[in-house]
Amino acid sequence: MTASQNTKTAPAETTGRSMTGAEIVVRALVDQGVTTLFGYPGGAVLPIYDALFHEPRLQHILVRHEQGATHAAEGYARSSGKPGVVLVTSGPGATNAITGIVDALMDSIPLVVITGQVPTHLIGTDAFQEADTVGITRACTKHNYLVKNAADLPRIIHEAFKIATTGRPGPVLIDIPKDVQFSKADYYGPDEVTFSHAYAPRTKGDPAKVAEAAAMIARAKRPIFYTGGGVINAGPRAAELLREFAAMTGAPVTSTLMGLGAFPAADPAWLGMLGMHGMYEANHAMHDCDVMICIGARFDDRVTGRLDAFSPGSKKIHIDIDASSINKNVRVDLPIVGDAGSVLEDLIAAWKSAGHQPNKAALDDWWRQIDHWRAKQCLRYRGSDTVIKPQHAIERLYALTKDRDTYITTEVGQHQMWAAQFYRFQEPNRWMTSGGLGTMGYGLPAAVGVQLAHPGSLVIDIAGEASIQMCMQEISTAVQFRLPVKIFILNNEWMGMVRQWQELLHGERYSQSYSESLPDFVKLAEAYGATGFRVDDPADLDATIQAMIDAPGPVIVDCRVEKNENCLPMIPSGKAHNEMILGDVEDMGSVIDEAGRRLV
Numbered sequence: 001m002t003a004s005q006n007t008k009t010a011p012a013e014t015t016g017r018s019m020t021g022a023e024i025v026v027r028a029l030v031d032q033g034v035t036t037l038f039g040y041p042g043g044a045v046l047p048i049y050d051a052l053f054h055e056p057r058l059q060h061i062l063v064r065h066e067q068g069a070t071h072a073a074e075g076y077a078r079s080s081g082k083p084g085v086v087l088v089t090s091g092p093g094a095t096n097a098i099t100g101i102v103d104a105l106m107d108s109i110p111l112v113v114i115t116g117q118v119p120t121h122l123i124g125t126d127a128f129q130e131a132d133t134v135g136i137t138r139a140c141t142k143h144n145y146l147v148k149n150a151a152d153l154p155r156i157i158h159e160a161f162k163i164a165t166t167g168r169p170g171p172v173l174i175d176i177p178k179d180v181q182f183s184k185a186d187y188y189g190p191d192e193v194t195f196s197h198a199y200a201p202r203t204k205g206d207p208a209k210v211a212e213a214a215a216m217i218a219r220a221k222r223p224i225f226y227t228g229g230g231v232i233n234a235g236p237r238a239a240e241l242l243r244e245f246a247a248m249t250g251a252p253v254t255s256t257l258m259g260l261g262a263f264p265a266a267d268p269a270w271l272g273m274l275g276m277h278g279m280y281e282a283n284h285a286m287h288d289c290d291v292m293i294c295i296g297a298r299f300d301d302r303v304t305g306r307l308d309a310f311s312p313g314s315k316k317i318h319i320d321i322d323a324s325s326i327n328k329n330v331r332v333d334l335p336i337v338g339d340a341g342s343v344l345e346d347l348i349a350a351w352k353s354a355g356h357q358p359n360k361a362a363l364d365d366w367w368r369q370i371d372h373w374r375a376k377q378c379l380r381y382r383g384s385d386t387v388i389k390p391q392h393a394i395e396r397l398y399a400l401t402k403d404r405d406t407y408i409t410t411e412v413g414q415h416q417m418w419a420a421q422f423y424r425f426q427e428p429n430r431w432m433t434s435g436g437l438g439t440m441g442y443g444l445p446a447a448v449g450v451q452l453a454h455p456g457s458l459v460i461d462i463a464g465e466a467s468i469q470m471c472m473q474e475i476s477t478a479v480q481f482r483l484p485v486k487i488f489i490l491n492n493e494w495m496g497m498v499r500q501w502q503e504l505l506h507g508e509r510y511s512q513s514y515s516e517s518l519p520d521f522v523k524l525a526e527a528y529g530a531t532g533f534r535v536d537d538p539a540d541l542d543a544t545i546q547a548m549i550d551a552p553g554p555v556i557v558d559c560r561v562e563k564n565e566n567c568l569p570m571i572p573s574g575k576a577h578n579e580m581i582l583g584d585v586e587d588m589g590s591v592i593d594e595a596g597r598r599l600v
Contacts, residue, residue: 017186021150022047028157038069042089045116047181064473068445070100075446080453083110091129102140106436110169119179142170150185155193167201168322205338214350220291221362223251229258230296232428238341250358254282258435265424275303277417280378283577296340299329309576390561394422411443411467414496414567441470447485465491478554525556536560
């Protein structure tokens with residue numbers, strides 16, 4: 001493409017308010033404050049792409065696959081707090097995007113996804129690249145629209161942004177037939193339209209329930225804060241309030257995978273992540289607490305383990321902006337519907353106004369018990385001078401990047417859990433991972449989105465050699481747009497988590513979990529125009545990580561690690577929180593109960 005072909009001109013002139021549907025889309029995005037969108041063109045969406053050509057205020061990022069577009073938009077949204085925007089064509093363009101749409105729904109990420117559709121008179125005729133996009137995505141979006149009249153476009157687009165970004169965030173899809181994109185209509189700005197939906201999510205918690213919650217926490221002898229992604233979605237102020245209230249109450253804090261960073265890992269009250277691959281002390285504290293304060297989490301199965309054995313003796317307070325999440329999986333004693341930040345602010349005020357003080361004697365006993373669990377040192381592993389242990393690789397990556405402006409994305413698998421365990425996040429919005437859906441291939445395109453949101457920052461995708469190949473082509477996007485993302489592959493030549501489950505639960509029958517015919521990742525990086533490094537000696541690890549950081553463009557590091565290392569601790573499927581497989585150096589693979597007795 002020549003420079004003249006790639007030069008955008010000034011926005012096309014319009015007559016008064018009147019413009020084409022395609023121009024309405026572009027104008028509405030600008031008025032919504034959008035500066036970056038991710039997409040891939042096709043026949044049913046070309047009028048919008050033509051309108052984009054004339055709009056210099058919008059940067060379009062051409063991905064290599066529509067799944068990459070949605071994941072990149074997720075990374076952009078998760079790290080910036082702004083909605084991610086996606087533009088794809090009809091049929092396979094829309095269906096390719098669905099994995100990322102479901103991922104955003106599961107992890108409460110605000111996306112606005114615009115899809116092209118065949119002309120309205122061809123809908124239902126099995127036309128070329130036709131798919132019932134609204135029907136297909138009804139179950140995996142927060143809301144969706146099929147636009148049949150260009151006059152409805154301004155309201156629908158502005159309404160979509162409101163729905164996506166307020167309440168519990170999520171993806172909203174707008175399907176626009178090609179003839180609607182060509183039709184003319186009047187444009188109206190965000191403040192000029194009247195929404196058709198009476199959508200008004202509740203953000204303030206019930207004052208009486210807030211006061212009751214403060215009193216329950218004050219009476220607690222073994223309290224614990226169980227926090228999730230909802231704290232991060234509520235904004236930086238919510239994380240500050242969580243830290244303030246935890247200090248007031250003296251209670252320990254744990255978090256889901258999606259909530260990492262809302263509470264600083266350096267704080268002595270931090271117990272680490274809980275759940276299937278969570279910390280021994282976090283899981284035992286959840287099991288034995290007497291008052292649990294759940295804020296912005298949804299009691300998913302990877303956290304609760306066996307439901308009938310989940311925190312059996314506790315009173316449970318659940319704070320969530322999504323009323324449908326409360327009592328969905330676990331019955332709670334005190335539900336509070338509201339924004340995490342708003343409710344935390346009110347809790348602090350209620351605590352102070354009532355003159356509450358924590359039960360110091362009981363808390364001292366509680367912390368002594370927690371310190372006993374901490375003494376297990378559940379993340380211990382056998383070191384090696386001859387082979388790189390994956391845990392050691394993450395520890396060194398953290399040590400060499402913790403003082404930088406760093407953002408971490410991951411793929412899905414063992415490497416993801418090791419990153420959650422060993423990379424210590426001190427603030428929110430620095431950790432982007434696929435939690436609810438567990439989408440292999442998420443990390444690289446997410447890193448592209450994060451880098452675009454934070455162009456001067458260090459963005460690292462911690463990957464596995466199997467996961468990275470799911471959306472490997474997005475390294476081309478990074479090269480094209482000069483995005484210096486770093487891909488740090490923990491290469492054990494296995495689908496590691498699959499192999500681990502097969503070893504522990506399926507009699508060591510390794511069915512289709514070995515990764516044969518792996519590419520030479522260094523040559524692959526070079527083929528894309530990026531930089532590649534390989535390291536397999538622990539003595540060279542630090543120098544390789546530093547070289548990755550210092551390299552000016554995209555980098556792939558093929559870090560060859562111990563092939564058969566398991567990610568521990570682990571709650572086996574169907575077990576309770578106090579039945580964890582530990583990986584300590586004295587007795588690898590023991591199951592320990594709450595009294596420290598070996599079960600198997």
